[in-house]
Amino acid sequence: MNGNAPTGEPLFGLREMELNFGPQHPATHGVMRLKLKVDGERIVDCYPIIGYLHRGTEKLFELHPFFQNVPHTDRLDYVAAATNNLAYVGAVEKLVGLVVPPRARYIRVILAELQRISSHLVWLATHAIDIGAMTPFFYCFRERELILDLFEQYCGARLTLNSMRPGGQPYDLPQGWVERCGEFIAEFPAKVDEYEDLLTENRIWKRRTVGIGVLPPETAIAYGVTGPMLRGSGVDWDLRKALPYEAYGEVEFDVPVFHNCDTYDRYLVRIEEMRQSARIIRQCLDRLPDGPIMAKRPRVLKAAAATEAYHAVEGPKGELGFYIVGDGSTNPYRCHVRPTSFMNLQALPEMSRGALISDLVALIGTVDIVLGEIDR
């Protein structure tokens, strides 16, 4: 048998080939499969296939009372549990009309911003290692470890925090926590400079990211892209500024926006966001009000019949929202997650057309996906 061309077609006449990227490819950050149509090394089309990590979280939400659903949210975007908690409890509070005391609002902002830094550190570490830069991985995980220590001192957990409740915070800040957090925040901007020394003007890094995966602002909006990806496409929009929640209306920070719409600019946005998060935490620690950390609330929350609320927060990856329908019982009748990475990933085929297969690794990194949230 002719080993080269078993089908009898001439081998070199083929132009397009189908290629499976994943599901176990290390650069897919989990279990995701991309069906690629390639012409040589150029990507003609890309079709993401997801769902390998589907756990039926939205069905589980319906089975548990409002309070018991908080741990489920930890497991959506598992590198940003505090942000998921924040979005969920915000939606429940909006649904039943709970008002959160100021001290709890500030604690929430501190936790959410620490979580944003830690999520961006994971992103930077894995994005850099995907592209071939090994060192930033160790630098980023060095700082992330300190943040996880702070989380552990606050709520006992490092990853799945379960750190918020509808109506306020379960625990007050432990003794010495404010000082320890302050020390970390004081040192952190210098660490960001270290990452930038490694990457920002690095010739290889720029060759791999500048002009790769261009996503014009109109396309980004059409595909529902939010967060750092949208700001890297030149749209000045951040939910923390547009529709301030918790204590974000009372702190000063800048929203970084870059206009080249490529992978490099999305990198710059996230780097700057880490500095701004440190700035927000500093202000919150300085102004941390005294007082209660939990609102007056019934022991078992009940939503009124035929009510519904959508509440979204600016997560590390973009708009993370919860849509909850109440039916007069103690459980949500329906709780839908607006998954950030799910919507952002929709733009991947658009970004990858015409790119090289090796660029695809950079593109998956730049979307900053977490499959736990995409597949739910």
Added chain:
Amino acid sequence: MSEAPKPPAELAPWEREPAAPQWQEAADDPVALALGEALGEALVSARTFAGDLTLEVRREAFRSACAALKERHDFTLLVDLCGVDFPKREERFEVVVHLYSFSANRRVRVKTAVGEGGEVPSLVPVYPAANWPERETWDMFGIRFADHPDLTRILLWEGFNGHPLRKDFPVEGIDTGAAIYPEYYEARQGPIAGTGTGWKVKNPPAAAPESGPEEKK
């Protein structure tokens, strides 16, 4: 807190019993007014809850309503699209879409009702972002979207038997093995989600109703 209890007026909002928001008519909202003129009868209701405008439209007008919101009121970002199941209603499903306008800095919720086997006009021609959320809604509820370019399952596998977010879908799972591998499993003898790793289940839920919770009471 040794002081005498304060009168309610002096209490901070978080010290009072939570006051649930109420639905309010919002027919005079500028967006609702303009949409009412454009759609006429097809706009069923316009109300607000907790500050969010909720527009209910007839199914046929679902796409044109969203297109009008996009073109005339600058609701350019499709935030989210999902389904809700109300089995007791005449048209049991609701499709809910959240839109956002950057210029007006507000969200609007548009809902439409659809019965079993009915079709909702797809929003993909207006908002490309609706593609995956509509596939997910089809996957989870079995709601069809007319003119969707690729209405296939997205989170579950092709061939999965049922739509799990329907209220009548059992939480413990259903026998999907027999549906996919009829040559290996007899009906109701395939693996069932949530029952461990066993290949065969002694009392498949659908085949043995006497083991159900109702009988135990």
